[in-house]
Amino acid sequence: MGNPEQxxxxxxxxxxxxxxxxxxxxxxxxxxxxxxxxxxTMAGNILIMALVAADQHLHTPMYVFLGNLSCLETCYTSTIxxxxxxxxxxxxxxxxSVTRCFIQYDFFGSLAAIECLLLSVMxxxxxxxxxxxxxxxxxxxxxxxxxxxxxxxxxxxxxxxIPVLSISxxxxxxxxxxxxxxxxxxxxxxxxxxxxxxxxxxxxILSLIISLVPFLLTMMSYxxxxxxxLRILSTMGRQKxxxxxxxxxxxxxxxxxTLLIAYMFPTDNTMRDFKKVLSVVxxxxxxxxxxxxxxxxxxxxxxxxxxxxxKFMLGQW
Ligand SMILES: *[C@@H]1O[C@H](CO)[C@@H](O)[C@H](O)[C@H]1NC(C)=O
Numbered sequence: 001m002g003n004p005e006q007x008x009x010x011x012x013x014x015x016x017x018x019x020x021x022x023x024x025x026x027x028x029x030x031x032x033x034x035x036x037x038x039x040x041t042m043a044g045n046i047l048i049m050a051l052v053a054a055d056q057h058l059h060t061p062m063y064v065f066l067g068n069l070s071c072l073e074t075c076y077t078s079t080i081x082x083x084x085x086x087x088x089x090x091x092x093x094x095x096x097s098v099t100r101c102f103i104q105y106d107f108f109g110s111l112a113a114i115e116c117l118l119l120s121v122m123x124x125x126x127x128x129x130x131x132x133x134x135x136x137x138x139x140x141x142x143x144x145x146x147x148x149x150x151x152x153x154x155x156x157x158x159x160x161x162i163p164v165l166s167i168s169x170x171x172x173x174x175x176x177x178x179x180x181x182x183x184x185x186x187x188x189x190x191x192x193x194x195x196x197x198x199x200x201x202x203x204x205i206l207s208l209i210i211s212l213v214p215f216l217l218t219m220m221s222y223x224x225x226x227x228x229x230l231r232i233l234s235t236m237g238r239q240k241x242x243x244x245x246x247x248x249x250x251x252x253x254x255x256x257x258t259l260l261i262a263y264m265f266p267t268d269n270t271m272r273d274f275k276k277v278l279s280v281v282x283x284x285x286x287x288x289x290x291x292x293x294x295x296x297x298x299x300x301x302x303x304x305x306x307x308x309x310x311k312f313m314l315g316q317w
Contacts, residue, residue, distance in 0.1 A: 012172040014095045015191070019084065019181035031089040037288055038081040044291030045070035048301070055304040061140045062129075063301075065122045066294060068149055072114055073287035079107040080182050080283055098172065101183040106164045108182060108283075113210045114156030119252050120214035120221075121148045126245040127221035131228045159210045163203050170194050180276070182283070211259065218252055247297045251290050258282035 052058045052067035083104065087093055096104070128136045163185055170192035178187045185207075189199050225245060232238045262278040295301050 012098065012174055012176045014097045014176065015101050015172075015183070016177045017087070017094050017096055017181055017183070018177050018179045019094060027089055027092075031085060034081060034085055034089065034284070037284055038077060038085065041077045041081075041288040041291075042074060044288065044295070045074045047305075048291050048294060049074075051301060051304045051308065055307070058300060058304055061125050061145045062122070064145055065118065065125060065149070068152075069115070069118050069122065070291060072111060072118060073290055075107070076111040076115070077284070077287045079104060079111065084181055096183065101178075101188070102164065102168055105167070105183040105185065105188065106160065109163065109185065110157045110160040112156075113159050114152050115255065116211050116214040117152035117155055118149075119248075119255060120217040121152055122248055123218045123221040123225075123245075123252065124148075126248060127225055130241055130245065131224045156210070159206060162206060163199075166199055166202065170199075180279070215256055218256075222249060222252075243299075247293050250293055250297075251286075254289060255282065255286050258286065 048070040049067050052063045052070075083096070087096065125140065128139055132139070167185065167188055170189070171194060172191055173193040176191065178191065180187050185203050186200070189203070222245075229238055229241045232241060258278055258281050262275060262282055295305065
């Protein structure tokens with residue numbers, strides 16, 4: 001990497017993740033807080049995956065998608081939290097090699113894109129179930145579920161490969177402090193000594209496509225769903241229809257809400273700390289909140305959980 005013609009400049013081999021900055025007094029507290037969040041997130045999402053795999057009643061498209069979302073969340077937190085816990089909070093060593101930084105961005109960026117795609121697939125599933133119930137079986141066969149999930153995973157990784165490839169072509173000649181707690185695209189581009197403008201435009205267009213298109217599809221599904229629900233005459237029927245999509249609607253709102261605020265906010269200095277808090281919320285807290293919402297608000301998941309618990313108590317295992 002780097003061009004020897006550029007003279008005496010030394011090229012950077014590692015970055016420093018400035019993270020939460022100089023909150024030394026809070027180090028232990030933050031460490032415990034993030035540790036609890038990490039353990040709870042992993043436990044919640046693995047529990048959902050296990051329930052979906054074990055319970056025959058949950059072998060429907062909706063729960064297969066939910067299982068995949070939980071699988072995604074487990075990977076997603078694991079690309080971010082262990083690094084924060086080990087490097088910056090426990091050992092105080094905040095350096096990260098350039099290669100590891102790129103790898104982290106690769107996984108983090110791809111998984112975020114896959115999440116957008118999976119959330120829109122899940123709302124398409126709700127759309128079919130409520131707006132087009134007669135076509136549900138035909139349109140969501142096992143094969144098309146597999147295709148939708150495959151497209152989401154492949155699409156997320158492919159979409160992110162362009163920024164990853166272009167970022168790996170950049171040269172970094174200092175300074176090397178990243179004012180964030182993870183390696184993200186814009187902070188990395190800002191640190192390079194190449195002209196970042198073209199890259200910023202490219203990244204903007206790609207992230208717009210990968211987040212805006214699924215966002216619009218999700219919105220459209222929910223507009224149709226709500227219009228259909230409002231046309232149902234009985235209050236009971238209305239409540240029943242709404243209860244099957246309220247968890248998902250809540251998850252979608254939290255995810256896009258924090259994502260939009262975090263990325264749309266101006267990057268000037270006064271708002272920087274607030275932005276950091278927001279990016280903690282959407283990177284660290286959403287994966288924790290999803291299993292909570294689904295286990296607490298969803299009758300089928302609660303039922304499956306109760307069954308497992310009863311078996312366990314009766315010693316049938
Ligand atoms: C994810 O989707 C695939 C394809 O439909 C399915 O076979 C698999 O069980 C799902 N994963 C989980 C963890 O539910």
